[in-house]
Amino acid sequence: MEANKTFYRLDIADWKKKLLYWANEKFPFLAWTTGNGHPYLNGPFGNFLFLGHSELSEPSVWDLPGWKVGIIGYDLKNRIENLQSKNPAFFDLPDVCFFEPEWNLKIENDGFSSTHPFPEHWLIEIKNFKLPHYFHTACEVFPQISKEEYLQHIATIQQEILEGNTYEANFCQAYFGTYENWDPIASFFHLNQLSNMPFAALFKASNKWLVSASPERFLKKEGKTLIAQPIKGTIQRSSDPIQDKINAESLRNSEKEQAENLMITDLMRNDLARVSETGSVQVKELFGIYPLPRVFQMISTIHSRLQPKVSFRQIIEATFPMGSMTGAPKISTINIIDREESFKRGWFSGAFGWIDDEGDFDFSVIIRSVIADMEAKKLYFGVGSAITVDASVEQEYEECALKAQAIFELLRGN
Template structure:
C-alpha cells in the first residue's frame, strides 16, 4: 500500500499528486527497471542500493533489516481530488467500508520511547573529523547524519501519518506499507521527476527556522538568502546535481532553472535549487537511476569518496532513510521524493527509527549543525513523545 500527498503546496514543477495505490505483487529489480508500458510501479529505493551502483559497502549496524529495493505493482490506484476521487480500476463494492474500518481511532498509540543514537559530544567530535577530511582534500561537503530510535509495544503508523501531517504539512508527504514495515514521511524534498523527455531535480541545502511573526519570518528568510555558507553548500550540491543529470541527458540540455530559491514550510525556510535536462528517448529508467542515485543532497561532493567517509563516520545503516520514495506511471514517467523527515518502523520487531543530517563544510560550526538537526527532528519528536 502507498499514499502520496502534496498538501496544496505551491512548489516549482508541482508537488506530489494525491494518489493511493494498493497491491500484493512484489517486483524484483529486473521488473522495476525494465521498460513495461502500461504498468505502474510504486515503492522505495533504499540508500544502500548505492552498493549495487558503485563499489561501496554498508557495514554499520541496522535497526532492523530492510530491502534495498521495495516495489510493488498496484492492483488498485486512484487519485484524490477536491471533488472526490478518480480511479482507472473497477473498485470492489466493499472498499469504502474496508477503508473506513482501517482509519484509526483517537485512542491509537502514537508515542514510544525514543532516544538519540549518538551523544552530542560524539557528534561534535565526528564533525571535527569530517572537517579534517575536507582539509585533506577528500571531500568538499559531507551530509553527515544521526539517527533516533524507538521501541514500542504497540504503534499505529496510519494514525502517526495523520498526526505528522497535521504537525508538518509537506509537499512530498507519504505513507508506505510493505508487510510489517512502514514509511511515515513528511518530506520537503524532491529527488527526481520525469515528464516525457524532461528530468527535474530539486536539491535542498540551506535551512533556517521560521519566525514568531511576519517580521521575523522576513528577516530569517533574508538571512538565509544572504548566508554565504548556505549558498556555498547549495551551489556545491547544485553543481553535483548538474553533473549527475549530464550523465544521462542530451549534451548541453542541463539547465539551472532556479538557484537559491527560498521556500516556506511549517517550521523552516529551505533553500532549494531546480535543475532540469532533456534525456534521449532511448535512455532507460535503469540508466537514470544508476546515473543519479543517491541524491547529492544526502551524500555530498565528490559523491563516491564522500559516501565512504559517511559510512566510516556514521554509526547506523541508513536503510530507507535518505533513499527515494515514489511511483512510476504507465508511460514510464515518475516522481520520487527524498526520504527525510520520515519515520521507518517494523511492527514485528517493535522498533522504529528516523534520521536527520546536515551539510558539513569547512566553515560549519558543529554546535550550529547539531541545532539544525534538532530543528529538523522537532515535529517527529513531538509526535513520538506526545508533546
C-alpha cells in the first residue's frame, strides 16, 4: 500500500463481515488476507482486501507490471516441466487465476484505508448492509480413499525410497463434499476462529472460492531479496503448559523431523540459486519452532539476492511447485506421488498471493484450505505429510488428521 491514503472509520458491529458480504455482491473477484498478528520471521500476511472486476489473461499475469492478486495451481508444474496429471479433478480449476484489483484496502480494527477515494454511497451501503440470518458453514464430507488404501500407498512409496527413486515424498489424500447451501465468507470467519493462521486468506474468482488457513509461506520478494520458508515438522499443542513445552522440545530435537526439514531446505536453496546471485543464498533460520493454535511447526527460512532483471515468471519456473509439497528429488518424486495419489490437486498445494506495482510479492502455500465451486455445489480439501523410509504409517495418518482437524470442525458445524 502506498503512503498517500485515506482512512475510513466504520464504528458499527460486524463491520468486517458487512464489508465482505457487500463486496461479494459488488465484485466478481475479491481477496481478503490476514496474518492474525503472528510473530512470523519476515512477517505474516498483511491485513488487506482486494476488489476487482476483471480476470487477467495468463500472459498479463506474467508479463505486465502492476498489482495482481490470485492463485498459481499445483498443476502448472506440467507446463514448467515435462510432467502430467492423470488423476480425476473434483471440478475444473484454471492453473493460473489472477485479477487486477481496482481497490486495495488496508484493514484495521476500526476501519480501513484506501489509496483511492472510496465512494461515500458505498460507505453508507456497507453500514446499512443486512447480514444473512443464518450462516451455512456445515457440509458433509467423505474421504476419497480409505485408511487401508492410504497405508498401502505409503508402503509403495517407502519401497520407492528403498529403491533410490525418492528420499522424501509428500503424499496427500483428499476429502470432498456436496451441498445445497454453503457460505464461504462465514466459513472463512469461522475457520479463522477455530485456527487463526499467519497466512489466512479468502479468495473469490466468480463462482470459485478458496477458504484458507495456511501456516506456510512459499515465497516473498522484497526488493532484490527473495525469501522462502518451507515447513517440515509438526507436533500437537497441549492445553497443559508443561506438556506443551515438552512437545515443542520433542519437535525441536527430533532427528526424523530435522532430516525431513533439511532435505526440503536444501531443495529450496538449490531452487533459489537458479535465479539468485552466486553465493547469496543463505539459511537465516534452520529448524525454527513456531507455536500455532493447534500445532508447533518446524520452519526454516532461506534468503537470497536476485540476479538483475529476473522476471516473476522466471522465479516461479525455478521454484514451483514448492519442495515442501513435493519432496526430493523434486521431479522424480512428483511422478511417484502423481501415480500414488487419487485426485488432481488443482489449487491445493499451489500458491496464493499478490504482486504489487513495484514487482514485490508475497505467496502462501495453499494447505489447510477448502476449495469450492459454488455453481457445481462441490468442495474439497487435501492434506498430506512427508513420507520417509523410517516413517510410521499410523503416525503419518494421525498427523494428517491433526492438520485437518480445524477444517473437519468447520464442516461439521462445530
